[in-house]
Amino acid sequence: MxxxxxxxxxxxxxxxxxxxxxxxxxxxxxxxxxxxxxxxxxxxxxxxxxxxxxxxxxxxxxxxxxxxxxxxxxxxxxxxxxKPADDNEAAWEAYTFWLHFAEASVMPLLVMRLVFTKVVAKSPMLIRPISRAIRRQVENSVIKGNLTKMLTMMEQQLQDNHWFAGEAFSAADIQMYVPVVAANAGKGLDKVKYANLLNWLNRCQERAAFKRAEAKGGSLHF
Amino acid sequence: MxxxxxxxxxxxxxxxxxxxxxxxxxxxxxxxxxxxxxxxxxxxxxxxxxxxxxxxxxxxxxxxxxxxxxxxxxxxxxxxxxKPADDNEAAWEAYTFWLHFAEASVMPLLVMRLVFTKVVAKSPMLIRPISRAIRRQVENSVIKGNLTKMLTMMEQQLQDNHWFAGEAFSAADIQMYVPVVAANAGKGLDKVKYANLLNWLNRCQERAAFKRAEAKGGSLHF
Known part of the structure; x- marks a missing residue:
């Protein structure tokens, strides 16, 4: 069970x-x-x-x-x-890459951004300008540039493919869903620059299984 | 090629x-x-x-x-x-778990620790006490507790098994090598509490292929 x-x-x-x-x-x-x-x-x-x-x-x-x-x-x-079969090499590679990339490369940056946001929110008023400056420094030196390059890779993948592993939906899409929603939080991703990524988000959300999951466990909104 | x-x-x-x-x-x-x-x-x-x-x-x-x-x-x-064969279920599970866990769970904490260390080192002298206090807060609220729980899981795995995937060396050991070396940086891991983990590090370093890699690409010392 x-x-x-x-x-x-x-x-x-x-x-x-x-x-x-x-x-x-x-x-x-x-x-x-x-x-x-x-x-x-x-x-x-x-x-x-x-x-x-x-x-x-x-x-x-x-x-x-x-x-x-x-x-x-x-x-x-x-x-x-x-999951693509082993002998479907291109799809197998894409599936395996995005499955790892989501949690090992994209999520750590987004979690670091969240931790710094919490640090600023928790800072006593007097030192808040300093913690804001530290957050800005890390955002500019570590997070923003890397995240932009990663989002560009994602957008390119979805420009050429309907789903992350190619033409068929796979668990790589499920794994990538959380970092894309997290990257789209706040002001949201640029609607022109990331048009394919945002269309992919919609395609995910239209799946019957996705809707059942939301009904049972609540939606994701960072 | x-x-x-x-x-x-x-x-x-x-x-x-x-x-x-x-x-x-x-x-x-x-x-x-x-x-x-x-x-x-x-x-x-x-x-x-x-x-x-x-x-x-x-x-x-x-x-x-x-x-x-x-x-x-x-x-x-x-x-x-x-890599364990698919029909070697226990070893396949252990291999797959540690392959993901290394980069998705352990490394992000260690990278966050490194980022905060750099933040403190780069802070102008006047605000350094504040950036140290922020680092301490994140270390205590996010990093230390989680890392200790993860190291305990690793130590338990190696108490019962020679290698991370069981009795046979696998690429899961290679993947885990970096986070364990990083967690052992600075003061080093407690030699009694993490005896099995430290013995495993030695077993890795004794492998002929490991020594050839070190000779060609330099050793790892965080």
Missing amino acids: LHLHHLKNSRSFRILWLLEELEVDYKLTCYERNKAYLAPESLKKIHPLCHAPVLEVDNRAIVESGFIIEYLLKHYDTEKQF | LHLHHLKNSRSFRILWLLEELEVDYKLTCYERNKAYLAPESLKKIHPLCHAPVLEVDNRAIVESGFIIEYLLKHYDTEKQF
């Missing part, structure tokens, strides 16, 4: 969405973020990391989005609908 | 090491970090992200450590020496 522990408005939305795409039976428990915007302590009982997603598989708790996706596809995607 | 663009003292050491384990022919170009501790601009000609590693495969540049590892294993690990 599969049991997903889902933190609302977090990366774990992806696993909920994938479970809906797979049309498998699963139990769902939803958690709300605490005041520090983190997973609540109750998740610690499920896995010591106290992060979401946690997927219980026959009472064994597994974590790490990329691994959970690969695990679910190996055991439940019997018709190979959501 | 494979051509590795290796930034000395960086994550790209792993790909160099894997190429040596695979005993394939490849060309190697080494780069030094610039004064800002980043990859030099000359890497931008190879790939727009200007990050290392970059592997050129027949003049096509591929990036992202986890993807490069999977690509090399698919095409060059013909005897399946460095």
Whole structure:
């Protein structure tokens, strides 16, 4: 039996969405973020990391989005609908690249941006101008330039392909959904420069499984 | 023809090491970090992200450590020496988990720690106490607790297993090498609490392929 522990408005939305795409039976428990915007302590009982997603598989708790996706596809995607076959080289490469890139390259920058935003918000009024200046320095030297280059790579991929792994929707799209939504937060991505990326977001949101996931676990809005 | 663009003292050491384990022919170009501790601009000609590693495969540049590892294993690990077979479920799960966990969960915390260290070092003397206080706040609220939980998971895995994927060395060990070296930087990990992890580091460093990689691309010392 599969049991997903889902933190609302977090990366774990992806696993909920994938479970809906797979049309498998699963139990769902939803958690709300605490005041520090983190997973609540109750998740610690499920896995010591106290992060979401946690997927219980026959009472064994597994974590790490990329691994959970690969695990679910190996055991439940019997018709190979959501991962390109090994002999479809170009699609296999794209799938594997974006699956890793989402969490290893894009998300760390976006999380760092979030941490600096929280640092500024928590700073006492007197030192806030200094913490703002530090945030600006890191944003300009580490985050903005790298993120722009990554977004350009994403936009190019979707200019040439309907989905991240090529012509077919795959779990790489599910994995990429969170960083793209996070990068589109606040003022939002430029509608002309990232037209293909924003159209892809719409295509994701139109899927029946996506809508069922949203209805059960809430939408993502950073 | 494979051509590795290796930034000395960086994550790209792993790909160099894997190429040596695979005993394939490849060309190697080494780069030094610039004064800002980043990859030099000359890497931008190879790939727009200007990050290392970059592997050129027949003049096509591929990036992202986890993807490069999977690509090399698919095409060059013909005897399946460095990745557990699909039907070896426990080892396959461990391999896949640690391959993702290294870059998606551990490294982002260590990179954030590095960024805050640089922020403090670059701060003008007058505001340095404030940037130190901010670093301390993030270290205590975001980095230290999470990293300790992750190191505990690693230590437990190596208490029960010789290598990260079980009894056989695999590319998951190569992928995990960088975050463990980075976590061991500075004062170093507690020699009693992390005895198995530190013994595993030694076992990695004793491998012939590791020594050849070090001789060609320099050692890792954060």
